[in-house]
Amino acid sequence: MTIIRRFTALILAVGLVGTAAAQDGKLKIATIDMQQLFKEYHRTNEAQKQINVERARIQKENNERLARIRELDTELQNMRKQLDDPSISDSKKQTVYRDWQMKQNEGIALDRERREFLQRRNQALNEKMVQRMKGILEEIRKLGEEQAKAEDYDYVFDKSGLSTSQVPFLLYTKDATDITAVLLKTLNKDAPPESEVTEEEAPAAEGGE
Template sequence: MTIIRRITALVAATALCGAAAAQEGKLKIATVDMQQLFKEYHRTNEAQKEINVERAKIQKDNNERLDRIRQLDTELQTMRKQFEDPSIADSKKQTVFNEWNVKQQEGIALDRERREFLQRRNQGLNEKMVQRMKGILEEIRKLVEEKAKGEDFDYVFDKSGLSTSQVPFFLYTKDATDITAVLLKELNKDAPAESKPTEGEAPAPEPAPAPGE
């Protein structure tokens, strides 16, 4: 399960907004799809694009470090062939071996540094992503609450919420008003055209490369 799905599940568990049950008469109930609001909110798409740009920079830096390590490995292989060449004098072999040992240690140090760099940068980016997504979800939750109070709903249920067995919490709700479309229109009323997600495509964070990649 991705980081965003875990955050969404957490918000879904607490997204029962609105006033207390009406003391008299029929309850006024609404439903909302929090996952749809999150996925199709233009700020989510903007945040994802920024994250992808930063992740691409990290990968570029990692690739440059890998190129240097591969270059060292090629040099080490060449030096090994010289060391194993019976036509080369022992004194020359000793010099080659000493140089080979220095370069080998350099390669080990560079690869260790690269792994630490990759782990550190990805961890920082993931933490930043989590905070951004939490902020967006909280913004959506507040809008749902304002809508519930404005329309005098007694309860607003998140119909995208799933139980631990991945079954929707609410399979059926009688006379409930779905306010998802209205809220989505409100969220995206000021969205620039380039920030709107492609229809049918939900932005999702890309997994971070493993430290060894």
């Protein structure tokens, strides 16, 4: 989803900086893969499933509204045939024409309401989704910071972060320790068995449209 990709790209581009000072003049550096942590964290999968349920509910109501509009369209077509039928009297055609205008206006109003409903509900869902993902990313960031302090790292860099030109911020680090697996194990220690994240269900945490 584009809105998630845009948001995570912004958050993930910011590396974590440890506060410990190097004792022997040599920096102690670690790296993490925020995109992997985000995708494989069980809370991300749970949030995505809830969002999919809400999106399906919106689509269901939209389909119901569309069904009524299509019924009106069918009625309008039948009325149009009556208006074109030379065997029907002029007085009858006038009555049919008035009904046709009323139903046409009703259809226009219903379609406008449907579009406004769809835009309003999708916008609200997108905002809710961004807030959920923001909370998850902040939780991961805090865990990474705690791990950095506990292990006395001077710097922790996000190796998945990309610049605006889609070039990795971190091109090379000497003697850096990747702590992604450690963090992922901690994040998913209380995950229920059915919360395993799949590639299809996890929202993309990458830049671009």
